[in-house]
Amino acid sequence: MKAAVMHSFGSPLVIQTLPDPQPGAGEIVVDVIATRVLPYMNEVISGARQYSLNLPLAPGVGAIGRVRSIGPDATRIAPGDWVFCDPTVRSRDDADSPDIMLQGLTAPSEGAQRLQAHFRHGSFAERMLMPLENAVRLGELDEAQAARWCALSTLLVPYGGLLAAGLQPGQTALISGATGNFGSAGVAVALAMGASRVVAPGRNRAALAALEHRFGSRIVTVALGEDDSENTARMRAAAGAPIDVVLDLLPPLPDSRAVRAAAMAVRAHGTVVLMGGLRVGLELPYDHLMRNCITVRGQFMYPRNAPARLAALIRSGMLSLDHFEPVRFALDDIDAAIAHAADNSGPFRLTVVTPSSIAST
Template structure:
């Protein structure tokens, strides 16, 4: 098969022939039809984000594919099925605290690194091998636009945060990082799940206006100044009481921005941290102990999403509760993978999707 290979950090990906993957017990091989290229992919491949990838590696974070081989443990999947391939792989030998790797992308701890060495390669290839439990059948309508449906992987991440924070219908949510690629997805998703209103802080006025225009009456934009006290007051006044805060700010964001957003939450409110603050050094997040304790605030982290979230996302898309129609999708063939990475970096705004189509043509 042909695949895009990261040979070393800082080098362009190389498209070349590599051996076809062979499925072992409890595994599936799929033909990859569409895989999203994240806006920050260039930062990963340059080494800037310090992800624990081990080159040479075929990168990629899941996608849409067609089953070409299913093992004997697959009782519902069959050859030819159109499927979503989830990159979040959990070790099978500890149900309580499983080691995790994001196949072809990242991992957590020594156990995750061991798992990553076995399930080493991701979706930037014509074929991909995955655990059976990471493959989910898609409805027939997904056949009509697999590139657009590959946005499922973008939405699944904030969906994990919204589930972790137990967002309820009618509640007010503040999305910290709302003007970014993941943050804007969180806004659309929260409204599809029934949020009463979503407060969208950010420094890009044009993007704030775009969100408000797409979701009139239910989005409350707040233009930030960079001053922590001023921004905290402005966000608090935008539409409180705020029931939940979801932070999706990138590693380049200052911890003060996350702290200001978090401290807008009401008494007995919830704060879910999914961003990258502190991952590249600099001051870590420091929330006041007395404020958390006396206001009975719940603060929790969430990395990616639980396995059932994949089924929930597929249902949201199939029911059209979440509309993918406004997505701006640009596709690239496998040979143009480096062009795709550059395009994604330059088009990482709300509802922009860059998609690699490894098996096209």
């Protein structure tokens, strides 16, 4: 099979031929029809993100494909099925605290690196070997739809955060980082889950106006200033009701001020979920959290049943993929695809590589 292989951090990917993978028990091989390119994939390859990868490997995270071959213990899935390739690979020998890797992206622990040693290659390849349980059946698809279904990978991250927060229909959610790639997807997911109102703070006024135009009266935007306490007050006032859930999806920032300002806007007995890229400490007032019974929790990715549940939400029409307009690249043009993704990282932008069947545009 043809794949785009990463040999060292800071070097371009190399298109080369790798042996075709063969599934064993508990495994599956998928023909990759389309795969998303993360907006920050250039930072992964350069080493700026400091992700743990055992090189060489073909990177790439999440894909839409068709089942090529299955191991002997598959009972429902069959060759030819359309599937989402869930990159969140969990070890099978500890149900309470499994090691987790993101296939083709990062293996942040010793146990996760053992998983990566076997399920080494990601989706920048014509075929992928993956755990059987990570292939999520999608039902019938027209091949031309595969690129747009790559948005499932983007939508799943905020969906996991909102599930962790226990968002209920009729509640008010605040998406911190709403003008970014994952944050804007979080706005769409929160509305699809039944939020009566979504508060979307940010500094990019044009992006905020575009969100209002796209989603109408159920979203209210807040232009942030330099005073943190004033920003918190603006968010609370804009909500028009107590904010039940705060989901942080901000990218790596030099300080935690924006995260803290949003977290402080949640109501008493509310929940704050941290899913962003902050790499510095976050200080929150102990007395305020204790007296107001506020839950603060971290969330990495999403539960195992989330992809199927989110796919059903899309199939129902409650969450539309029409928000996303994919730009496609062939696997041979992987460098151009990575550069395009970095330069077009805003709301509902989707850069897609199509290793199999679909020609680039």
